[in-house]
Amino acid sequence: MVCLGIFSLLTLVALGVLVFGAQGFHQVVYEQGSQNDIRRIMAAIQRDLTSTHHKSVSLVDRDSASGNQRDGICVVSLDNWNDPGNFDTYLRPKWNRYVVYYATLEEKGQNQTGRLIREVCIPGSNVGPYEFDKFLNSPGYYLTEGPAANTIDITSQVLTDRLWKFELTNNLVAQSVSLRLALRNPPQNTATGTEREMHSMEILQEIKPANTWPQI
Amino acid sequence: MGKPRGIALFLVLTILGIITTMLGAFMTLNHSNFSLLASSMEQAEAQQACLSGYNYALYRIEHDKSFGKEAFRPEDEVTNYGPLDSTLTCTRRSVSTLEYEITGTRMSFSITVLNNLPVSSRSGGSVDPDRRPGDFPDVAADALFLRVVGRSGRAGKRAEAVLHCAPAFDSSALSNGDLVIDQGSVVIDSNDKMRNFIKSNGTINLPRVSSNVRFQHTGDTASVKNPPFGYALARRTIRSGATDLGANTDALADANRDSKGFLSPKTPRKAEILNLDFGDIKLPDGATTSMPPGNYVFTTTKVNIPLQIDYEDADGNNQTDYKNLRITVPAIVRRNTTTQAVEKVWWSKSDISIPQDTDLWLPGYGGAKVTQLSGESLAESTPAQAVVGSDGNAMLADGVYANLWDSNIAVAAGYNVNIDGDFGVLYEREEQRGTVSEGPDGIDYPTWRDNVASTNDFKDATVYLGNAERGSSIKASGKMDLRAVSGRGAVLSHGDLSLNGTLQAEGEGVDAGGIALLSDHDVILKQPDRTSTSDAAAGRLTDTNFHGLVYAEHDFIVNQLVNENQQAVDRDLKITGSVVARQGTIRVGGTRTVNLTYDPKYLDDVVKDLSKNRIKLERYSFTFR
Numbered sequence: 055m056v057c058l059g060i061f062s063l064l065t066l067v068a069l070g071v072l073v074f075g076a077q078g079f080h081q082v083v084y085e086q087g088s089q090n091d092i093r094r095i096m097a098a099i100q101r102d103l104t105s106t107h108h109k110s111v112s113l114v115d116r117d118s119a120s121g122n123q124r125d126g127i128c129v130v131s132l133d134n135w136n137d138p139g140n141f142d143t144y145l146r147p148k149w150n151r152y153v154v155y156y157a158t159l160e161e162k163g164q165n166q167t168g169r170l171i172r173e174v175c176i177p178g179s180n181v182g183p184y185e186f187d188k189f190l191n192s193p194g195y196y197l198t199e200g201p202a203a204n205t206i207d208i209t210s211q212v213l214t215d216r217l218w219k220f221e222l223t224n225n226l227v228a229q230s231v232s233l234r235l236a237l238r239n240p241p242q243n244t245a246t247g248t249e250r251e252m253h254s255m256e257i258l259q260e261i262k263p264a265n266t267w268p269q270i
Numbered sequence: 271m272g273k274p275r276g277i278a279l280f281l282v283l284t285i286l287g288i289i290t291t292m293l294g295a296f297m298t299l300n301h302s303n304f305s306l307l308a309s310s311m312e313q314a315e316a317q318q319a320c321l322s323g324y325n326y327a328l329y330r331i332e333h334d335k336s337f338g339k340e341a342f343r344p345e346d347e348v349t350n351y352g353p354l355d356s357t358l359t360c361t362r363r364s365v366s367t368l369e370y371e372i373t374g375t376r377m378s379f380s381i382t383v384l385n386n387l388p389v390s391s392r393s394g395g396s397v398d399p400d401r402r403p404g405d406f407p408d409v410a411a412d413a414l415f416l417r418v419v420g421r422s423g424r425a426g427k428r429a430e431a432v433l434h435c436a437p438a439f440d441s442s443a444l445s446n447g448d449l450v451i452d453q454g455s456v457v458i459d460s461n462d463k464m465r466n467f468i469k470s471n472g473t474i475n476l477p478r479v480s481s482n483v484r485f486q487h488t489g490d491t492a493s494v495k496n497p498p499f500g501y502a503l504a505r506r507t508i509r510s511g512a513t514d515l516g517a518n519t520d521a522l523a524d525a526n527r528d529s530k531g532f533l534s535p536k537t538p539r540k541a542e543i544l545n546l547d548f549g550d551i552k553l554p555d556g557a558t559t560s561m562p563p564g565n566y567v568f569t570t571t572k573v574n575i576p577l578q579i580d581y582e583d584a585d586g587n588n589q590t591d592y593k594n595l596r597i598t599v600p601a602i603v604r605r606n607t608t609t610q611a612v613e614k615v616w617w618s619k620s621d622i623s624i625p626q627d628t629d630l631w632l633p634g635y636g637g638a639k640v641t642q643l644s645g646e647s648l649a650e651s652t653p654a655q656a657v658v659g660s661d662g663n664a665m666l667a668d669g670v671y672a673n674l675w676d677s678n679i680a681v682a683a684g685y686n687v688n689i690d691g692d693f694g695v696l697y698e699r700e701e702q703r704g705t706v707s708e709g710p711d712g713i714d715y716p717t718w719r720d721n722v723a724s725t726n727d728f729k730d731a732t733v734y735l736g737n738a739e740r741g742s743s744i745k746a747s748g749k750m751d752l753r754a755v756s757g758r759g760a761v762l763s764h765g766d767l768s769l770n771g772t773l774q775a776e777g778e779g780v781d782a783g784g785i786a787l788l789s790d791h792d793v794i795l796k797q798p799d800r801t802s803t804s805d806a807a808a809g810r811l812t813d814t815n816f817h818g819l820v821y822a823e824h825d826f827i828v829n830q831l832v833n834e835n836q837q838a839v840d841r842d843l844k845i846t847g848s849v850v851a852r853q854g855t856i857r858v859g860g861t862r863t864v865n866l867t868y869d870p871k872y873l874d875d876v877v878k879d880l881s882k883n884r885i886k887l888e889r890y891s892f893t894f895r
Contacts, residue, residue, distance in 0.1 A: 061281050068288060109464070112496070120352070135893075143410040145432040145891040183464075183491045225536045227503060264892035268440060268464055270503065270539070 058059055070270055084242075088255045090144060095213045098172060099233065102153045102262060105154055107183035108229040108266035111150070112190050113222050114197060118159050120166060123221035124158030126197050127231070128189040129263070130172075130181060151176045152186045155213075156197050157220035165238040170217040171201045173210035218254060228264040229270055272355040312425035315377050320420025320427040322372065322895075325380030326358070327416055331433065332887060338383040338414045341365040375435035377422045384415040384430075388780040389789075413890065428895045437878045438544050439819070439848040441467040442866035445826075446543055447855035448472040449504070451864050452511070454840060455482045458500045458531060459867040461489040461846070466868060468672025469541040472855065474502055475532075479510035480524055485531030490866075498532035529859030543852045546821050548762045551786050553743045554736065556684025561667035562612060563748065564604040568677045568731050569698040571617055597687035600674045602664055607692040607748075612652040616664030618674050652893060669742070678732040681759070683740035692748035692765070697731040735759035735785065749791070760786040760876060767822075768794045784818030784847055784872030792854070793822040797844075798827050813842040818872050821847045839866040847872035 057243055103111075110130035118124050130149040134139050140148050152175045158168040175196065177188065189196050201210035217237035236256040287513035309740050330337045342363050361378070362369040369380040409415045415434045418424055442458065443449055451469035456476060460466035466487050468474065487502035504510060507516030515522040516535030525533055579591045601617035658664045662675040669685030672678070679695055682689055736742040741759030744750075749765025761767065767789035787793055795814065820826055826849055831839040840862035845870045849856060858864055 057281055058420075059279055064285060075719050141891070144434060145409060145415065147891065180493070182493050184490075186498050187495050192494060224530050226498070226501070227537050227539070265890075266895065267890050268436065268888055270467070270501065 085137060088237060088239060091214060091254055092235065092257050094234065095170060096257060097249060098213065100133055103129060103231055103261040104264050106263045106265060109183045109262040110185055111224050111231055112185040113224050114193055116159065118161050120161060122219050124157035124159050124168060125220055125222040127153065127222050128152050128154045128186045130183060149181045151181060154189065154196055157217050158199050160199060163240055165240045167216045167218055167238050168222060169215045170213040171210055172213055173201060227270055229266050230260050232260045234258050310810050312423040314754040315422030316420045316425040316427040319372065319377040319379045319422055320418055320429050321372050323381055323418040323420055324431065325504060327381045328887060343370055351642060360724045379418060379420045384417055385409045403434040410862060420533040431892045432890045433887050434890050436886045437849055437870045437873055439873060440465050441469045441838065441848060442868035443468040443849045443856055444473045444541060444543055445856040446853050447851065448475065449598045450475040450854045451858040453859060455863050457865045458485045459865060460487055461867060463490040464520040467503060468866060469503045471505045471541050473506040474504040474508045476510055480528035483529045483802065485529050497530040500531045502531060503537040504532045504535050505537055505540055508533050543850065548745065548788060550877055551760050551762065551788060552876055554684045554741050554758060558686045558688065559668040560688045561670055562604065563689050563693055565607050565694035565696050566666065566672065567601055567603050567605055567696040567698050568647040569601055571599060571615055600673045602674060609693065616656045616658050616672065618658040618662055623891055645694050678734055680734040681744060683736040685742045687744045695731050695733055695747040695750035695753055697753060709749050732756050755785060758785060762788045764790045766791045766794060769798045784875045786819045786876035788821045790823045790828060792825045793820055794827045817846045819847050819876050820845065822851045822854060824849045824854035826856045828858040
């Protein structure tokens, strides 16, 4: 009996450890999923912003109905970074397209999230290390709630639909862009049936476009 | 039934099995986590090593212009790079690659120059093993294509960059101290597609920005359509009239909006101001000549002209008489700058226009007829003199001419004039456009330049440099005190450089050259000798339209003008190129409008590659993988 008692106790302890471990594991997986989401988005943004020319950075300052920042940014880019024909004799890119990142203004669900869109715009000629005039002057073309309505884009891509905040600041003297990206997950039930709190994850980063010249 | 036996052993073994399994899983998980962590750290370290290598390469290039232009040799890597000696160890080198270990760490980096170097090594002629096909894209010969690989453990990061020489100065106005242009209106403009800056490591004082300062970018109106069109960067603050924009964000926002520029008070980065010396200036590849120091003064001098006078006496007999006519003629004199003693006079005999064979009343001769001009002339009380030919050009030195008619000094194209001491060009004539001079017995007598009637002919003792195709230069070991400067070339002074008149480079456009004005002390635009109200109204003597580089080791000062009634007279100031006060301030006073237009073309025309192994780099492209 003593042995059975000890065995039962140990089994209960082991089960308890397993349950809490599973919960912890679930939590870790859940948070890692969010982290991976934010990393994936940041990787795309970093790639485009790091390789651009700072003089081309143009921002549109927008807020959602509840006051969350939902900005837009447009930078110059290349269709193929591995094509030697896309560079001049100083290996300066011969810019041929603009890349736009913007957040929609919608606030869906309890977590009030919208979408983060990446789109590529090819205005034809006159692409250079300077701002995309049409992006600033015609937001109706490039910053619509439905990316499909942005008819002059060749591609548009939804990076996430759990975007809470997308805040951008252009530092003209430092020739960098400060970025604040926040994702928010809706409340979820845990394995034990308890409701987990709304979970948000935020990243703050300053990106310096490396193909900028002259440096101030 | 007997008591089950071995149940305890079974239970113990089971529990041991569970614990062992859990322990194994835990250790495996931990091991994986540690591996991930180590890998992540190696990646971060590799990235840092790569950036360190890139910055080290920049350091080497900035201190050694041959770096990357010649194949690396073992003796190049003798550690003589100061504090880095104990930090870096060169472990390997090939023709185009250097590899270093960072002492005390597991990090290392390699620097490979992908262009400019010979394909084979100098010694053996073997192909550099570090070079691979595709390493040689068509990079311009005047650029340096670098690849830096940073390593830590098994991780590696690679960066590639193309570096190019930057212009010596990147701003239309650049000062280490304050930059003060607080009167009139100010236009900040640029003919360069990428740069439009004014910079100060002190405070920038502007007139009320919203209404009086405008940024524009005429160099690239096609693409630069949206503000900011230019930047004003100050390490301390920027004042708009009496308002401190560094302490008033609303006023700063208004100023930015209205001026269409970007004003940045409290800029964190200090503006780097290149230390330029005379050896950095492009001088014409021609003759070098020397000229005695002194103040070269356009003035007048009295000379005695022996005349033969044929006349009829009261009885109707022809008579001949000889008389010395003492008249005043235009001249240029060289005065000692300390004692003011006249050292030499140049004057023109042929400038005297006594009409021959015409009736001329001379006192005491009653209707005399001067029929002949003859004899030698002699200037009074001069230690040395030279008589100038009919063209009015006095040769002050080989290649340097002073024109007595037009009151200017021209340095012939291709000539570089050295002056061992102070040098001044002054103007002291009472009245150039006069038509009379003192004749015998104190009677006014027609003398010189009687055809000059218009005030437009007012001369300002201008120094002309070269011609449209080729410049010339003047270099003084002392201070310089000039009136106006025009043309193409360089004016270099080891002392203060004062300009008392207009400052104008001839012509505009691609082919027009610029002027380099360099001083080891101050450059000062002073009060012209004569500024009357009418002169100011007509824009004479007051306005400056300069193309080139003004470089003062200390201050650049534009003084307020006053007229003969001691009233302030405003002038326009347009400088196309760059104004630099390396250690001092830029202070512009008494201006109606100031137009500062950055133009690297004029800088290129006057500044050559930097001497003493110095180089100023600009990064054109950068990729990081």
